[in-house]
Amino acid sequence: MQGKHYSSRGDLEPSDGSEVAAQGGVRYAQGPVTLGLGFVDDIVEGGGNDEVRYGLIGSYDFTDQFSARLGYETRDENDNYTPSATGENGFDTVGLGGTFTTIPWAFALDYYNIDRDNRDDSNAWAAGSYYKVSSNFDVFLELADGDAPTVNRDTTLGDLSDDVYWLTGARYHF
Secondary structure, eight states, rough: OEEEEEEOOOSSSSSOEEEEEEEEEEEEETTTEEEEEEEEOOOGGGSSSSSSEEEEEEESSSSSSEEEEEEEEEEETTEEEEEEEEOSSSSEEEEEEEEEEEETEEEEEEEEEEESSSSSSEEEEEEEEEEEEEEEEEEEEEEEEEEEEOOOOOOOOHHHHHHHHEEEEEEOOO
């Protein structure tokens, strides 16, 4: 469990508004099965629509090198919320992914179907590669498309310059 404090810093018009958002989760692992359940108070100052966002994920380790996961995330519609051009209100997301590891490498691939309440539905995907330099230091490269169109006979996938981002970095685990 944790709380995040959000203030109105950076607003054009100064205000005394601030809010604390709660979030938390629980994880259970037994043998090759792992289950997780979480929530976040998705307040407007944090980029949300002032509704609670819930998520559930399950993963299964088929071997020491391959695991698969299935997840679900939801947030209710808020009739008083006006999303920005890129924002969204209520939605349901289902995701499927897997990770393959071969020391020192790990490769991950995930696909998501996003069912928005008052906007077009879409797909999203993410791919990543991770290299373990030492027991507590790794480097990574990730590529993701957060809003890929639904592909059917009248729609092409489009180019990889629309809503696609990449991320690279290094992590040190203390």
